[in-house]
Amino acid sequence: MADFIVPSTHRPDTDAQHRLKGPIHAQRHVRVVCIGAGASGLLMAYKLQKHFTNYSLQVYEKNQEVSGTWFENKYPGCACDVPSHNYTWSFEPKLDWSAVYAGSKEIFAYFNDFARKYGLHKYVKTQHQVVKAEWNKEKGGYDVQVKDLSSGQIVDDHCDILVNASGILNNWQWPAIPGLDKYKGTLLHTANWDENIDLKGRHVGLIGNGSSGIQVLPTIQPHVQKVTTFIREPTWVSPVQGLEQHVFSEHEKFEFATKPGALVEYRKNIERGLNGQFGIFLKNSNINSETEAYFRQQMTDKLHNEYLEERLIPNWHVGCRRLTPGVGYLEALGKPNVETVYGEINEITERGCLCDNGQEYPVDVLICATGFNTSFKPRFPVINPAGENLQDVWAKEPRSYLGVAAADFPNYLIFLGPNCPIGNGPVLSAIECQADYMCKLIDRFQTHNISTFSPKSEAIDDFLQFKDDFMKRTVWHDACRSWYKSLGPDGPVTALWPGSTLHYIEALMEVRHDDWDVKYNGNRFAWLGNGYSQTEIDPTADWAYYIRDKDDDEPLSRLRKLKEINRSGTVAAAKAVSFTGRATDEPEKGGESKL
Structure with a gap:
């Protein structure tokens, strides 16, 4: 017998009735539109290609190339603040990174090569920007309007499931300083860099000391x-400590490429270290106090300037804003050709900055290293069946379910949405678990006669209440100005997950279906089909697969299953972490904390 597949249809009665002709869990055709071909969008394409059949995918990318922020950001010194060998997919290492903190061109090459290796470009239309997505009340799914940026024409598309992978650090913005349009010099933004501009021998103004400003200064200062x-x-x-910048030697690269297990072990050690940093973000933990003392001493030693020490070393906890390695930044502030002006800019004039x-x-x-719009509102209208626009719904506060979905917006999934672990630890690991979670939802949609799925409002209410209570224990709750809090220094933490990245991965291992509002086409049990199993329609399958000579079933309990996944017992020297966030050698005995 051939595989039975439910044809593509948007008529609820047809979907349910057709399922009765086929076996249990018959696959219907699913149309997915993904917005953005950055890291998240490319991973989604990879996952769908690897795990699904009877689907169609279209990825719309506004840029001329894939790789998202790593194609866009080309300013001097642009790099990632995550160690390069761990800024890769868990399953896709790169052997020849140049240094611990690699530049944006290398990172762009990694994601572009990933897309080329797995043939993902065929799903992507570049220079196509989604301008609107509206729920179609008659046939379900989203009508998507896309602007072809090369011609200016509007292209119409339709999908069953809409995935927003446009990213949080993507919509760059000028600073809200009066008079910016009056400036008669050369005006640049780090996220929209003009590589034709030559800075040599010129007097440059630099606004901002976030991640990009910290990277720009030491790069341009010598020139x-x-x-x-x-x-x-x-x-x-x-x-x-332990994650300082280091340029890999040719010998190290050779060993990574040829010595069995060398690169995997190196990556694992770095990842364990990154995952072991979560205690830094918990108030009154030993690791936070020790890290703060270390940072304070490092900054004092490198600044050698009492005026700058008083103004640049914070009085709030380490980690309230995103931690920045800042290779060469503090040293550059002390160079003879660098002047630091501390305070507010009241106005931009024709000549420069009036402070x-x-x-x-x-x-x-004048270089504006002033970041992005991090409000989490989508860049285009997303209209739900009730006619509500998510831009308006999230105007006051972005409210997501576990960072992946929004209440009352069916069949709409989000990468790196509000309150996901974008600053809690290794971010690509979190993106991978989001992709897996979305695939589980898409699989259930495809193999059942589901018309819509969206998280329940009460589930999001409970999640946000838990999140807000948890955040009071963290340094992120301090009154510092940070993009982690889109509503201001005293507002709620809107960007981060209430826990570690490993905590998030475990939270998303299984779909909590009781948190989801699911509606069906016809009888909810139509997916049971004609009484035949998927096994029986596969002539190459073993129709007695459950008969064996020993019990080799997968674990049924969550904890036993997790112990197999995380290879419990295989890492002898791992430090445990107590509930206070204190690193210990023995969880039940405590012990001296270590960084």
């Missing part, structure tokens, strides 16, 4: 006549 850097608040700048100290600072080139 410009002068840098005037404008800083309005302190920030912690230092690599975590709250009453002085105007003329510059030839």
